[in-house]
Amino acid sequence: MSRGQALLDSLGDRLVGLRGRITPDAEMDKITWFRVGGLADALFQPADEDDLAAFLKILPEEVPLTVVGIGSNLLVRDGGIPGFVVRLSAKGxxxxxxxxxxxxxxxxxxxxxxxxxxxxxxxxxxxxxxxxxxxxxxxxxxxxxxxxxxxxxxxxxxxxxxxxxxxxxxxxxxxxxxxxxxxxxxxxxxxxxxxxxxxxxxxxxxRAAMDEVQNHRETVQPIREKTGGSTFKNPEGSSSWKEIDKAGCRGLMIGGAQMSPMHCNFMINTGSATAYDLECLGETVRAKVFENSGICLQWEIRRIGQFRPGFEVEEFCGAPVPVKT
Known part of the structure; x- marks a missing residue:
């Protein structure tokens, strides 16, 4: 029996009456814009606010709960997400x-x-x-x-x-x-x-202001790639892309993950990347920027879930970045 089905079975009839959609063993790579990540034990898409409230009232405290949006600024790790993931429906x-x-x-x-x-x-x-x-x-x-x-x-x-x-x-x-x-x-x-x-x-x-925003995005950002938008927050007094560029990381690749040659604060899945590739690339960039300028970039992309055994990535804290084992 899968982890997801076991979770649903453990809740028994407590889920009866909910109007939203429940999916065991949900494929998170189908949701995130990076198109990577493992399974969530279960995904709940509530019908509306009342349905979500009803779900939260019956969900035991010991069951992990993670909330995701449309998946644009999100990296789900390869080991998946334990417990329930809540994703709000467009209809509700x-x-x-x-x-x-x-x-x-x-x-x-x-x-x-x-x-x-x-x-x-x-x-x-x-x-x-x-x-x-x-x-x-x-x-x-x-x-x-x-x-x-x-x-x-x-x-x-x-x-x-x-x-x-x-x-x-x-x-x-x-x-x-x-x-x-x-x-x-x-x-x-x-x-x-x-x-x-x-x-x-x-x-x-x-309309003119919106067009200006759109033209800027199309000119300087890799909007047609599998990306999560800005990877790191801008450090005080500078821009992340400038620090990444100065550290020689424009176009840097690990596996199928790359810092975009167009905008080097955008991390992209070139087609074969895993979540490990992407997160390891991000931490490698943080280490190189710190070595070059003393600036410790902070992630803007939200990273959730569990690592696949043997493919763990520790956050850079001045120590060497972990490598695949």
């Missing part, structure tokens, strides 16, 4: 609507790009930066996603979230504890939707 959590002349409500599964489009249609300025971020609102809320001089924290009014026991929380902007590419809310909170505020602006002006 992907809605976007203008609720006033300056405010938008968006579900956590709504693509950032869709929020930018809805704001343009409603004549609400301040959201063009989302047009160039390849993720969903849940991730944007968690990591304070930003681009082109604007961050999520500048637009958030309030956020709805459920905790591990299925209890609802409504958080203000201040409650989110935002800083650069970070929020300080508890890790067990699952964002379900949020209200954002912009300002009234001419639609032609918004």
């Amino acid at each position: 959590f992907g809605g976007v609507e203008a609720i006033s002349e300056t405010r938008i409500r968006a579900g956590a599964a709504a693509p950032d790009k869709r929020v930018a489009a809805a704001a343009w249609e409603a004549g609400i300025g301040g959201f063009h930066f989302y047009h160039g971020i390849p993720g969903a609102i849940g991730g944007a809320l968690r990591m304070n996603a930003g681009a082109n001089g604007t961050e999520t924290c500048e637009r958030v009014v309030e956020v709805r979230a459920l905790d591990r026991k299925g209890r609802l929380h409504v958080l203000s902007n201040a409650d989110m504890g935002y800083s650069y590419r970070h929020s300080s809310v508890p890790a067990d909170l699952i964002f379900t939707s949020a209200v954002f505020e912009g300002y009234v602006e001419d639609r032609d002006v918004i």
Whole structure:
């Protein structure tokens, strides 16, 4: 019996009545943009917020729970993910609507790009930066996603979230504890939707700003590759790509993983990479940048799950990067 089926059997009839989709032994490489990663024991896609709350209330505390978005900024390790993975469905959590002349409500599964489009249609300025971020609102809320001089924290009014026991929380902007590419809310909170505020602006002006964002992405980023977007956060006073370039890592490859020759802060799967290849490449780059400039780059890509035995990668801390055994 597989680990996933054993997990479902252990829960017995507690899952009866849930309206969402449950998949044992879910193939996470089909979800992530890197197209790598092992199996999740089980994947739950809730029908809506009430369904998610019901699931959380019946899930035993000892069962591990991991929440993922659309998989754009995510690296799932080759050994897979124990317990349940929750992925919010587009149908239940992907809605976007203008609720006033300056405010938008968006579900956590709504693509950032869709929020930018809805704001343009409603004549609400301040959201063009989302047009160039390849993720969903849940991730944007968690990591304070930003681009082109604007961050999520500048637009958030309030956020709805459920905790591990299925209890609802409504958080203000201040409650989110935002800083650069970070929020300080508890890790067990699952964002379900949020209200954002912009300002009234001419639609032609918004469209021009969105086009500028799109043109920039197509010119300097490998958007047609299997990538996870920016690999590392920008260090204070510099840019990650500049430090990576100075360390001689542009185009660097390990196995099927490569730092993009076009934009060297983008890590790409050239077609045959494993999660080990990608994470080992990232840690190798961190080591080389540290050796060259003394800067310790911090991951922006979220890495989750277990290593495959014999293919572990330790985070670079001034020690040699592990190699395949």
